[in-house]
Amino acid sequence: MIVEAVGLRKAYGSQQVLDGVDLTAAEGTVLALLGPNGAGKTTTVRVLSTLTQPDAGTATIAGHDVVHDPVGVRGVISLTGQYAALDDRQTGRENLVMLGRLAHLGRPTARRRADELLERFDLAADGDRRVGQWSGGMRRRLDLAMSLISAPRVVFLDEPTTGLDPASRATTWDAISELVATGTTLVLTTQYLEEADRLADRVVLIDAGRVTAEGTPDELKARVGGERLVVRLVDPADLARAVATLDGVPSSTDPHLVELPSDGSAAHLRRVLDRLAVGGIAVDRVAAHRPTLDDAFLALTARTPQPASVPA
Amino acid sequence: MTTTLPAPVHGGVRNAVGDAVTLTGRSIRLSRRDADTMVMSIVLPLLMMALFVYVFGGAISTGTAYIDYVVPGIVLLCTGYGAASTAMAVAADTASGMVDRLRSLPVHAWTVLLGHVAASVTRNALSTAVVIAAAVVMGFHPDATPVEWLGTAGLLLLYVLALSWLAAGLGALASSIESASALSFAMLFLPYLSSAFVPTDSMPAVLRAVADHQPITPVIETVRGLLTGTPIGSSGWVALAWCVGLLAGSVAFASWAFRRRSR
Numbered sequence: 145m146i147v148e149a150v151g152l153r154k155a156y157g158s159q160q161v162l163d164g165v166d167l168t169a170a171e172g173t174v175l176a177l178l179g180p181n182g183a184g185k186t187t188t189v190r191v192l193s194t195l196t197q198p199d200a201g202t203a204t205i206a207g208h209d210v211v212h213d214p215v216g217v218r219g220v221i222s223l224t225g226q227y228a229a230l231d232d233r234q235t236g237r238e239n240l241v242m243l244g245r246l247a248h249l250g251r252p253t254a255r256r257r258a259d260e261l262l263e264r265f266d267l268a269a270d271g272d273r274r275v276g277q278w279s280g281g282m283r284r285r286l287d288l289a290m291s292l293i294s295a296p297r298v299v300f301l302d303e304p305t306t307g308l309d310p311a312s313r314a315t316t317w318d319a320i321s322e323l324v325a326t327g328t329t330l331v332l333t334t335q336y337l338e339e340a341d342r343l344a345d346r347v348v349l350i351d352a353g354r355v356t357a358e359g360t361p362d363e364l365k366a367r368v369g370g371e372r373l374v375v376r377l378v379d380p381a382d383l384a385r386a387v388a389t390l391d392g393v394p395s396s397t398d399p400h401l402v403e404l405p406s407d408g409s410a411a412h413l414r415r416v417l418d419r420l421a422v423g424g425i426a427v428d429r430v431a432a433h434r435p436t437l438d439d440a441f442l443a444l445t446a447r448t449p450q451p452a453s454v455p456a
Numbered sequence: 457m458t459t460t461l462p463a464p465v466h467g468g469v470r471n472a473v474g475d476a477v478t479l480t481g482r483s484i485r486l487s488r489r490d491a492d493t494m495v496m497s498i499v500l501p502l503l504m505m506a507l508f509v510y511v512f513g514g515a516i517s518t519g520t521a522y523i524d525y526v527v528p529g530i531v532l533l534c535t536g537y538g539a540a541s542t543a544m545a546v547a548a549d550t551a552s553g554m555v556d557r558l559r560s561l562p563v564h565a566w567t568v569l570l571g572h573v574a575a576s577v578t579r580n581a582l583s584t585a586v587v588i589a590a591a592v593v594m595g596f597h598p599d600a601t602p603v604e605w606l607g608t609a610g611l612l613l614l615y616v617l618a619l620s621w622l623a624a625g626l627g628a629l630a631s632s633i634e635s636a637s638a639l640s641f642a643m644l645f646l647p648y649l650s651s652a653f654v655p656t657d658s659m660p661a662v663l664r665a666v667a668d669h670q671p672i673t674p675v676i677e678t679v680r681g682l683l684t685g686t687p688i689g690s691s692g693w694v695a696l697a698w699c700v701g702l703l704a705g706s707v708a709f710a711s712w713a714f715r716r717r718s719r
């Protein structure tokens with residue numbers, strides 16, 4: 145495990161922001177920290193990237209201890225924060241070369257890497273324009289490129305696509321996927337369930353400073369229960385009868401909808417439709433839903449108890 | 457795309473110096489490309505010179521030509537204005553995540569302060585040159601030997617360093633760029649309450665007491681003495697002691713403020 149953290153605790157004043165966080169990441173994989181605002185994701189990343197010292201617990205990155213060997217850690221990691229940390233009055237190339245020199249690559253190597261990265265992130269055409277004139281998506285890509293100039297073994301990304309338009313988000317995701325293909329380990333925090341689902345090999349759900357669940361995206365979705373059927377009635381007046389007949393749950397948003405768990409088989413679907421037909425309830429359409437990470441997220445991080453699955 | 461890079465070596469003096477050079481180059485480049493800052497460094501000194509010499513100069517009696525009296529004061533005044541730029545640059549780096557990025561690199565993050573201080577010294581050297589050139593055009597007659605010029609440069613450098621480190625510390629302390637600008641405001645007014653523009657014996661007793669005992673007055677008296685031959689007396693040693701003391705204090709303050717910020 146290239147990233148290992150055990151029992152991380154951190155308090156700011158009277159607020160316990162991290163309350164015993166354990167996590168691991170294998171080399172060359174993507175770990176996503178998913179959680180609501182204030183859950184402690186950013187603080188966890190700050191501890192792992194040596195920006196903040198934990199009050200208790202240990203963490204090592206590639207064998208270097210974050211508390212006792214921070215310089216060793218900094219030599220193998222890079223951090224891209226939530227807001228792009230760029231010099232607006234320098235050009236893209238100048239920003240990259242500066243980071244390369246600060247990573248002690250030497251000027252010629254830094255220049256070569258800058259050219260490579262401008263090319264890779266599709267920024268070569270604007271490389272010599274001042275960054276202040278770039279679009280938000282381009283700035284985000286440059287921010288990512290700046291973190292990669294030293295070819296770190298572990299890259300920390302704090303909310304990498306927050307605030308980006310869909311096209312920029314897609315380009316950023318492509319860049320991130322390419323990164324993993326080169327063997328770099330990624331630890332990213334995100335509020336976007338789709339992002340975790342798409343990019344991560346493993347997801348850690350964090351809430352109120354604790355890890356509430358972890359696993360692959362599919363494992364987490366499976367924990368929430370299986371598939372469900374959503375039946376749309378023609379007449380909302382039939383809702384109560386339909387709920388009773390199917391032993392399902394009415395939707396809270398639309399009086400036409402009834403939901404019930406399903407194993408996804410055609411036989412079950414036929415039984416459902418038969419029961420409705422026998423009861424004289426007209427059905428408009430039926431949809432089958434696989435659980436999403438949304439469901440897992442809501443169910444596993446809810447502060448008020450919610451049923452994770454519907455009793456059959 | 458696989459990348460194989462030669463494994464870099466971190467730590468050590470050579471890297472530390474290299475990092476300082478990189479960050480100084482950055483700060484100077486940012487300064488140079490900021491129109492407001494450049495205007496402040498060049499146009500402001502010229503305006504101040506003209507204002508004091510032509511508008512006020514005729515009414516202030518100093519025993520010498522006013523132009524000869526006021527040059528050191530204008531130089532220090534411009535330093536005060538420049539301090540706000542330094543504070544704001546440091547505050548911007550702290551707010552933008554640049555400092556966080558530097559702290560996750562194998563460099564000494566406080567070197568970023570060094571970069572801004574070095575840029576501040578460069579800007580001040582520029583505005584000092586502008587002031588002196590303009591003054592000469594307006595009739596300034598310095599009669600200093602090369603040694604006296606060196607002494608002037610040395611003392612002014614110490615003073616500017618002390619002020620720049622103080623500004624950097626205020627920038628690290630401030631919670632935003634705006635408050636950094638506000639915090640450094642006080643430095644703008646200090647030169648007025650000294651012998652820079654009027655002899656202190658023309659001030660009411662309380663103000664004269666302040667003016668006589670603040671660091672700027674001995675610096676002014678020493679520079680004026682070196683450049684134009686007016687008596688220096690003990691001002692030279694007092695000025696040196698003040699500047700060295702202030703420099704030590706400012707560097708300590710800036711380190712503390714920076715460490716506090718990066719918790």
